[in-house]
Amino acid sequence: MxxxxxxxxxxxxxxxxxxxxxxxxxxxDFLREDLALTGxxxxxxxxxxxxxxxxxxxxxxxxCLMLAVQCDGARVDTIEGVSDQGEITDxxxxxxxxxxxxxxxxxxxxxxxxxxxxxxxxxxxRAQIREHLSGNYCRCTxxxxxxxxxxxxxxxxxxxxK
Amino acid sequence: MKPAPFAYAKARSLDHxxxxxxxxxxxxxxxxxxSLIATLNMRLSAPTLLxxxxxxxxxxxxxxxxxxxxxxxxxxxxxAERSSDIARCAPLVAKALPHIAHPAIRNRGTIxxxxxxxxxxxxxPACLLALGGEVDVAGPGGKRTVKADDFFKGLFExxxxxxxxxxxxxxxxxxxxxxxxxxxLTRRHGDYALVGLAASARKDGxxxxxxxxxxFGVGATTLRARxxxxxxxxxxxxxxxxxxxxxxxxxxxxxxxxxxASSATKRHLAGVLLKRVARQLDEPLS
Numbered sequence: 001m002x003x004x005x006x007x008x009x010x011x012x013x014x015x016x017x018x019x020x021x022x023x024x025x026x027x028x029d030f031l032r033e034d035l036a037l038t039g040x041x042x043x044x045x046x047x048x049x050x051x052x053x054x055x056x057x058x059x060x061x062x063x064c065l066m067l068a069v070q071c072d073g074a075r076v077d078t079i080e081g082v083s084d085q086g087e088i089t090d091x092x093x094x095x096x097x098x099x100x101x102x103x104x105x106x107x108x109x110x111x112x113x114x115x116x117x118x119x120x121x122x123x124x125x126r127a128q129i130r131e132h133l134s135g136n137y138c139r140c141t142x143x144x145x146x147x148x149x150x151x152x153x154x155x156x157x158x159x160x161x162k
Numbered sequence: 163m164k165p166a167p168f169a170y171a172k173a174r175s176l177d178h179x180x181x182x183x184x185x186x187x188x189x190x191x192x193x194x195x196x197s198l199i200a201t202l203n204m205r206l207s208a209p210t211l212l213x214x215x216x217x218x219x220x221x222x223x224x225x226x227x228x229x230x231x232x233x234x235x236x237x238x239x240x241x242a243e244r245s246s247d248i249a250r251c252a253p254l255v256a257k258a259l260p261h262i263a264h265p266a267i268r269n270r271g272t273i274x275x276x277x278x279x280x281x282x283x284x285x286x287p288a289c290l291l292a293l294g295g296e297v298d299v300a301g302p303g304g305k306r307t308v309k310a311d312d313f314f315k316g317l318f319e320x321x322x323x324x325x326x327x328x329x330x331x332x333x334x335x336x337x338x339x340x341x342x343x344x345x346x347l348t349r350r351h352g353d354y355a356l357v358g359l360a361a362s363a364r365k366d367g368x369x370x371x372x373x374x375x376x377x378f379g380v381g382a383t384t385l386r387a388r389x390x391x392x393x394x395x396x397x398x399x400x401x402x403x404x405x406x407x408x409x410x411x412x413x414x415x416x417x418x419x420x421x422x423a424s425s426a427t428k429r430h431l432a433g434v435l436l437k438r439v440a441r442q443l444d445e446p447l448s
């Protein structure tokens with residue numbers, strides 16, 4: 001069916017949701033406007049800044065470069081869900097301790113991006129952390145404190161696993 | 163900004179995708195969407211129909227076949243990055259992939275999408291050209307195969323007709339004597355290249371054969387530096403030889419200026435990259 005409006009069923013932060021969406025609505029606008037999940041931010045709207053980063057079926061994606069209608073049948077996790085489940089509590093604390101945020105606009109995307117690297121065990125050195133975060137812009141911190149926070153969590157998690 | 167309104171249809175099969183495309187002259191195929199949706203958001207394009215092929219599992223996967231590596235067009239860039247077959251049989255692609263944007267974009271972006279979109283500063287079109295690969299295309303008139311040298315026609319223009327779907331990318335699998343090189347210059351990691359170079363050759367004793375140098379970011383399409391290739395062909399590589407090859411680039415490349423660099427700067431940078439990449443061509447594959 002080639003139609004403009006479609007029903008989608010999508011699992012957002014563990015909750016199954018059925019909505020009627022306009023095909024042109026991006027995933028990030030759907031989350032913010034239809035579901036009032038405003039933790040995911042809208043920045044550049046062309047994939048450059050990383051503020052709209054969310055997880056779809058377990059992988060981070062740009063919320064502005066995916067359409068809501070494409071998420072029919074998918075599992076979407078936003079900063080609200082990941083935060084509430086306690087998955088990144090240590091990372092959030094490290095960001096606060098090291099002043100890895102000021103205005104906070106980039107922080108939800110930054111946290112989800114860093115968590116993907118940490119979860120796959122890829123954060124073994126600062127160059128890798130910088131490369132992985134290179135698609136997420138921060139206009140406040142100069143990045144140094146963010147890299148510090150991610151590195152500290154990587155070390156702590158590696159220590160805890162021993 | 164937000165996209166202009168459009169209809170959306172999910173293709174159930176390759177034939178269904180072609181059938182849907184045939185019904186709308188202003189339709190576009192939606193694969194990874196990492197370039198397309200950005201252009202929709204900026205209203206640089208306004209198709210009336212998007213045909214989503216993301217559900218077509220027959221377009222995904224990486225297989226070795228008859229001395230070639232076949233990559234399904236819908237294979238995600240991140241999936242290719244993690245593939246041992248890509249690492250072993252297409253080391254040039256393995257070198258290029260980490261330079262494409264960022265992990266969140268490579269999680270969605272596809273190998274075929276990047277080649278079909280044919281951005282003149284993108285990495286994968288240059289890899290296809292440097293390796294002398296080919297692509298399979300399906301359209302209303304049936305299936306056909308197009309060589310890399312015949313595929314890139316102009317700015318964002320390829321041998322694909324409006325209702326065609328790129329289905330497979332076929333690359334000659336690397337052998338013991340294969341040599342590859344890749345380098346690009348960007349302002350920030352993950353940006354499109356100011357200038358880039360993907361290269362392949364075959365080591366024959368002390369000399370290189372079948373040298374192919376595919377530059378990107380220097381014109382309307384990725385393009386081969388044929389005079390420089392000739393200077394490297396059948397020769398042992400030393401500093402003087404590489405310098406000569408770099409000096410003839412002026413005949414091969416006439417890069418238009420853009421917001422980042424003048425023509426002269428780009429031509430200079432192309433020479434710098436050729437020197438770096440030529441050194442890589444002299445090293446055995448790890």
